[in-house]
Every structure is written in C-alpha cells, then in structure tokens.
Amino acid sequence: MSSKPTIADVAREAGVTKGTVSHVFNGHRTISAATAKKVTDAAAKLGWIPNQAARALVEKKTNAVGIVLARDPEVLYADAFFPVFLSGLELELSKREIALVLQTVTDREAEERAYRSMSQGRVDGFVVLDMRCDDWRVGLLRELHMKAVLMESGDDYQFEDFSTVWVDDRGPMQEVVDHLHELGHTRIAHVSGPLEYVHSQQRAQGYVERVGSRELLYEGDFTAKQGVELTRELLALSEPPTAIIYANDVMAIGGLSYAGSQGLAIPEDLAIVGYEDDPISVHLNPPMTSVSTNAYNRGQLAAQRLLADIDGDMPKAVQSLPETIRWRASTEGSHLA
Amino acid sequence: MSSKPTIADVAREAGVTKGTVSHVFNGHRTISAATAKKVTDAAAKLGWIPNQAARALVEKKTNAVGIVLARDPEVLYADAFFPVFLSGLELELSKREIALVLQTVTDREAEERAYRSMSQGRVDGFVVLDMRCDDWRVGLLRELHMKAVLMESGDDYQFEDFSTVWVDDRGPMQEVVDHLHELGHTRIAHVSGPLEYVHSQQRAQGYVERVGSRELLYEGDFTAKQGVELTRELLALSEPPTAIIYANDVMAIGGLSYAGSQGLAIPEDLAIVGYEDDPISVHLNPPMTSVSTNAYNRGQLAAQRLLADIDGDMPKAVQSLPETIRWRASTEGSHLA
DNA sequence: CTGTTAGCGCATTCAT
DNA sequence: ATGAATGCGCTAACAG
Numbered sequence: 001m002s003s004k005p006t007i008a009d010v011a012r013e014a015g016v017t018k019g020t021v022s023h024v025f026n027g028h029r030t031i032s033a034a035t036a037k038k039v040t041d042a043a044a045k046l047g048w049i050p051n052q053a054a055r056a057l058v059e060k061k062t063n064a065v066g067i068v069l070a071r072d073p074e075v076l077y078a079d080a081f082f083p084v085f086l087s088g089l090e091l092e093l094s095k096r097e098i099a100l101v102l103q104t105v106t107d108r109e110a111e112e113r114a115y116r117s118m119s120q121g122r123v124d125g126f127v128v129l130d131m132r133c134d135d136w137r138v139g140l141l142r143e144l145h146m147k148a149v150l151m152e153s154g155d156d157y158q159f160e161d162f163s164t165v166w167v168d169d170r171g172p173m174q175e176v177v178d179h180l181h182e183l184g185h186t187r188i189a190h191v192s193g194p195l196e197y198v199h200s201q202q203r204a205q206g207y208v209e210r211v212g213s214r215e216l217l218y219e220g221d222f223t224a225k226q227g228v229e230l231t232r233e234l235l236a237l238s239e240p241p242t243a244i245i246y247a248n249d250v251m252a253i254g255g256l257s258y259a260g261s262q263g264l265a266i267p268e269d270l271a272i273v274g275y276e277d278d279p280i281s282v283h284l285n286p287p288m289t290s291v292s293t294n295a296y297n298r299g300q301l302a303a304q305r306l307l308a309d310i311d312g313d314m315p316k317a318v319q320s321l322p323e324t325i326r327w328r329a330s331t332e333g334s335h336l337a
Numbered sequence: 338m339s340s341k342p343t344i345a346d347v348a349r350e351a352g353v354t355k356g357t358v359s360h361v362f363n364g365h366r367t368i369s370a371a372t373a374k375k376v377t378d379a380a381a382k383l384g385w386i387p388n389q390a391a392r393a394l395v396e397k398k399t400n401a402v403g404i405v406l407a408r409d410p411e412v413l414y415a416d417a418f419f420p421v422f423l424s425g426l427e428l429e430l431s432k433r434e435i436a437l438v439l440q441t442v443t444d445r446e447a448e449e450r451a452y453r454s455m456s457q458g459r460v461d462g463f464v465v466l467d468m469r470c471d472d473w474r475v476g477l478l479r480e481l482h483m484k485a486v487l488m489e490s491g492d493d494y495q496f497e498d499f500s501t502v503w504v505d506d507r508g509p510m511q512e513v514v515d516h517l518h519e520l521g522h523t524r525i526a527h528v529s530g531p532l533e534y535v536h537s538q539q540r541a542q543g544y545v546e547r548v549g550s551r552e553l554l555y556e557g558d559f560t561a562k563q564g565v566e567l568t569r570e571l572l573a574l575s576e577p578p579t580a581i582i583y584a585n586d587v588m589a590i591g592g593l594s595y596a597g598s599q600g601l602a603i604p605e606d607l608a609i610v611g612y613e614d615d616p617i618s619v620h621l622n623p624p625m626t627s628v629s630t631n632a633y634n635r636g637q638l639a640a641q642r643l644l645a646d647i648d649g650d651m652p653k654a655v656q657s658l659p660e661t662i663r664w665r666a667s668t669e670g671s672h673l674a
Numbered sequence: 675c676t677g678t679t680a681g682c683g684c685a686t687t688c689a690t
Numbered sequence: 691a692t693g694a695a696t697g698c699g700c701t702a703a704c705a706g
Contacts, residue, residue: 055684091410114434
C-alpha cells in the first residue's frame with residue numbers, strides 16, 4: 001500500500017466503504033462534513049488519486065483529447081503553425097486540467113489504428129489537422145462515434161455532425177496577388193504545400209484565380225529544402241518570376257536564402273511572400289512579408305469547441321480570426337514599382 | 338454493437354472465447370492458424386481494437402509516456418528547444434506506437450496532481466524537463482514508483498534510480514566568453530534564463546567563472562519582451578557592455594531588434610550571441626552566432642532511455658551530443674577586434 | 675491448443 | 691446519509 005494505494009485502502013483508513021470515498025471525490029451525492037473530512041484526510045495521508053484507467057473504463061470518459069500526427073515530426077514542428085497552435089490549445093486545456101494525447105504515425109494503416117485505439121478509452125475527442133477533400137477520417141470518426149473538431153480552410157467544408165474551426169485562405173491569397181500586381185509584377189509564382197490538403201488547395205486556388213494560370217504553380221512539401229529547390233527551378237526558367245509566394249515561412253526562408261546566394265537583391269530582383277508569419281519573419285534580412293494565420297487563436301478555438309462538444313453541445317462551425325497580411329520590405333520597393 | 342464492439346462481440350463472431358481472442362491479439366500463447374484467422378477476420382469485420390483503459394487497468398501498462406509542462410505554453414513553444422525536442426522524441430515513440438501525453442499546469446499544486454494522476458493508469462513513465470536543484474519532483478517520482486528520464490545540465494546531477502540525459506552547458510559558455518575576450522571585449526553581459534533552473538544556472542556559472550563578476554548577469558525569463566527590456570537596461574548603463582550573451586535565441590532576437598532600433602550596428606557596436614541555434618538564426622540580419630544544443634538528438638535519447646527503463650533496463654546516465662558554437666556575423670568583426 | 679473464471683480499481687445501482 | 695453488490699472490458703491463471 002506504500003506504492004499504489006487504491007480506493008479500498010482509503011476506505012479502510014477512513015473507516016467507510018469504497019462507495020463513500022468515490023462519492024466524496026466526485027460529489028455525486030451529499031456527504032456529511034464529518035465523513036468527508038475523514039475521507040479527504042485519509043486520501044491525503046496515503047497520497048491517493050483515482051486511477052485514470054479504472055475511471056475511464058467505468059465512466060467512459062478520459063478527460064483527455066487527442067491529435068494523430070501523420071506528418072514527419074521534423075517538418076511539422078519546424079513550421080510556425082503547429083507549435084503555436086498547440087500552445088493555444090494547451091492554454092485552454094490547462095484551465096480544465098485536460099490532457100493532450102499526441103500520437104505520431106508513419107503510414108495510413110497506423111493512422112487508422114491510432115484513431116481506433118485512442119478512441120477506445122484513451123481520449124474523449126480529436127482535433128483533426130491537415131484536412132483533405134473527402135477525407136477518409138471523417139467517416140472513421142463517424143463510425144467510432146467520436147467527438148471531433150476539424151480544422152478547415154474555407155466554408156465549403158462544413159458538417160452536420162462535426163464542429164469545425166475554419167479560416168479563409170483564399171481571400172488573403174487573392175489580396176496578396178492583387179497587391180503584387182499593383183506593384184507591377186506580371187510573373188508571379190506560387191510554391192504551394194502538398195495539394196492534397198484543403199488549406200494548400202485553397203491558397204493555390206486563390207492564387208490561380210487571380211493569376212489566371214497554373215504555369216508558375218509549383219507544389220512543395222513545406223520543407224526548407226523544397227523551398228530552395230523549387231526556387232532554383234523557378235529562377236532557372238527562361239522567363240523567371242519576379243515575385244514568389246510560398247505556402248509557409250520555412251519554404252520562403254529557404255527561397256530567400258537561395259536567391260541571396262545567387263546574388264539576387266530582395267525585393268529589387270525578386271519579391272518574396274511567406275505564410276504563417278513566424279514571429280521571427282520581421283527580423284529577417286530583409287524583413288519578410290507574410291500572411292498571419294493566427295495559429296494561437298485557432299488552437300484556443302479548437303479546444304473550446306471540442307470541450308463544448310464533449311460536454312454535449314451541438315456541433316458548430318466557428319470562424320477564427322481572419323488572416324492578416326503583414327507587408328514588409330521583402331515585397332516593397334520592387335524593381336517595377 | 339455497431340458502435341463499440343467489445344472482445345465478447347469478437348469472440349461470438351469468431352465462435353471462440355474471449356481468452357482466445359485476447360491471446361490472438363497479444364501473442365501470449367500459441368494459436369492455431371485457423372482460429373487466429375477466424376479471430377482477426379471477426380475483429381476486422383467489427384472494427385474492434387482492444388480498449389486501452391481496460392487493458393491499462395489489468396496490465397498496469399499504458400503504452401504512453403507523459404510530460405508535465407509547468408511553463409506558460411506560449412513561452413515554451415516559442416523557444417526553438419521544445420518543439421524540436423518533441424519532434425525527436427516523437428520520432429522514437431512512433432516506431433513503437435507509443436503515445437505522448439502532455440499536460441500543462443499553472444501552479445505547483447496542479448503540477449503535483451498531474452504527476453499523480455498521470456502516474457495512475459495514464460502513462461508508464463515521464464520525461465522531466467527544466468530540472469531545478471533539489472527538485473521536489475524527484476522525490477515525488479520516487480514515491481510514485483514511476484520510471485522517468487531527467488533532462489539534466491552537467492554531470493553533477495546523477496541519480497541511482499533515474500536515467501538522465503545530460504549535456505554540458507558550462508563548457509560551451511566558457512568557450513563563448515573566451516572567444517569574445519579574444520575579440521577584445523571586456524564588458525560582456527549575460528541575459529540568463531530563470532536561475533532556478535539548473536540549465537540556466539550552469540550557463541550563468543560558466544559565464545561568471547570566466548568573466549569574474551556577476552555585475553552584468555541579468556536574469557531573464559526566456560521571453561522576447563524580457564530580451565528587449567534587459568537589453569535596454571544594459572545599454573543604459575554608464576559603462577554599457579560591448580557584447581551580450583543570451584540564454585536563448587528568442588531573447589537574443591529581441592535584443593538584436595532593440596539594439597538595431599537604437600541605431601546600434603551589430604556587431605560593430607554590440608556583439609550578440611544566442612543559445613539554441615534556431616534554424617532561422619542563420620537567416621537573421623546579421624546572421625546570429627548561437628550555441629546549438631542538439632534538441633532533436635536529446636529528444637531521441639530521452640525516448641530511447643525512457644522506453645528502455647520501462648522495459649526493465651537499469652537506469653543510466655546518457656550524454657547527448659555536445660553543444661556546438663556556430664560563429665556568425667553577429668559577433669565577428671566587432672569594433673575592438 | 676482452447677474454454678472457464680477471477681479479478682484489475684472504480685462508479686453506480688440497489689438497499690437501508 | 692451510508693453500506694453492499696454489480697459490472698465496465700480486458701488479461702491471465704487455472705483447467706482440460
């Protein structure tokens with residue numbers, strides 16, 4: 001009993017039954033002050049805390065929420081989005097002492113297994129990132145009868161049975177292109193994220209709608225390496241672009257770095273726009289224009305929505321703070337302006 | 338049964354007993370190929386996965402490891418260390434499909450409660466960050482009979498009963514000071530992290546040992562805001578420093594930014610050194626000297642050690658890759674050199 | 675090789 | 691206001 005006291009030990013110590021101890025700890029019925037004190041004293045003396053597994057088994061409630069991560073962790077955590085999103089999420093979870101369960105998977109099979117096993121006694125709901133069109137996970141979550149909040153781009157993807165936290169990626173991208181046009185740019189390229197993701201898709205779509213062509217749309221993978229590589233390819237074209245919009249800051253910084261190494265001046269020879277607005281972008285050389293996506297706010301909203309759903313609320317679509325374009329020196333004063 | 342099939346449903350479907358199903362799924366005894374197939378088919382048909390809570394209750398094993406986070410999430414995730422550390426950790430955990438349970442707490446009481454409750458049926462062991470001298474958590478982990486790996490600075494803090502992953506913070510700090518001395522600096526300041534942490538303590542100690550005084554040792558809190566504020570105070574001294582070493586890149590970037598806003602040239606008027614070597618530091622203006630702490634490697638080692646301990650290995654102290662100083666333009670060409 | 679049974683630690687019916 | 695008994699879903703010890 002020195003190691004792992006159970007409710008029975010506490011009951012014995014307090015001279016009551018297990019049922020009484022249980023009720024003292026979750027107030028599901030009225031207890032006399034005297035016995036309540038005996039019980040809490042006994043529990044404190046033994047250092048007893050209800051076993052989470054036993055409680056989850058009988059209550060069907062874990063007080064934890066989960067995220068299944070299907071991207072390479074090195075790529076995921078290098079991007080400004082995920083860490084900042086997590087910190088917003090954790091802030092809200094900490095208010096109610098809810099745990100966050102993270103599981104990284106390496107293939108589709110493991111991903112499904114992770115959702116299934118976490119849904120069985122490990123978490124009460126999921127935050128789902130990197131949505132795809134007709135995402136198979138939606139059907140799976142339905143089958144598992146799990147609560148979930150889906151992080152969406154645009155208001156096209158809404159569901160009756162799941163909450164979403166969505167943001168408009170298309171409009172801001174159009175604004176970026178418009179402003180670059182105003183600056184005189186006519187060859188504007190876009191290095192996107194993987195187009196299987198809705199958010200990458202939406203950004204690319206906004207770009208294509210304004211540019212009128214997919215010629216300079218290059219699909220990247222959010223890594224700095226691809227940022228460099230695709231920038232190299234773009235600059236090697238017979239008619240290279242005079243401006244490049246990247247789908248995240250990591251690729252943009254790769255591109256900026258490569259362009260500099262080739263002797264190009266930013267923004268005179270090449271204008272550069274990032275996405276995410278990593279707090280550090282303002283300190284780059286030159287300070288980099290980037291689209292702020294309010295990842296922190298989205299994390300908070302996701303947690304609030306998911307916890308509300310778990311508490312029995314009806315699912316609901318919530319719009320996060322709109323994205324904001326931070327114009328900085330990497331685009332201003334372009335050669336054509 | 339459409340919603341949450343149990344082992345009994347699978348047993349019925351396969352025409353065997355629950356015990357057999359159980360054994361098919363964790364290979365604790367030999368099963369004929371025929372019944373094994375019947376069972377796996379039935380499980381697949383019903384979409385059944387063993388309930389984690391029930392399993393944790395009887396096996397006393399959760400296949401999860403935990404981290405209790407006592408710092409403000411916004412500060413923690415803004416720093417390059419934690420996200421990169423997590424990605425190294427997750428890489429190793431994903432190989433064995435182990436989940437990571439994160440719980441953020443706001444005060445000491447909640448912190449202890451988190452360790453206690455997670456230790457009871459939620460995780461098999463802990464990764465412990467931000468160690469302090471005579472850290473009370475060591476005693477608590479002992480009382481809870483939990484496996485844990487402690488992230489330490491220096492080899493002074495080793496334990497018989499807990500594994501540690503340690504790195505030398507003092508030596509590299511001394512090297513930094515020595516090099517700045519060689520460049521001609523005589524007024525060298527250090528903006529540290531909270532000195533309650535051993536890692537901050539060790540860095541500060543290495544600094545003080547070489548500088549010979551605590552006069553220019555200013556205690557920060559790892560936030561950009563403090564980086565700015567303490568830099569302001571330092572530069573306002575009658576004899577301001579000509580070089581500042583910061584305990585993380587976030588504060589260093591704040592300082593670099595503030596110095597620039599005051600019209601100081603880096604490194605001519607002020608040399609700047611960061612700590613962590615955020616991948617982005619090389620792209621700053623000017624590129625910033627920083628000490629790489631190999632957070633990714635430490636995450637991997639922590640996971641490997643903890644999983645080994647959980648599997649029954651004896652606790653062991655492991656040294657991570659040594660820190661490396663990346664000298665860049667924010668220190669070279671100083672005015673006194 | 676497979677069936678049967680007894681808990682794991684807790685919350686929650688019934689009782690009283 | 692409290693005690694006693696049942697079962698959550700699973701594993702493992704005991705049978706055969």
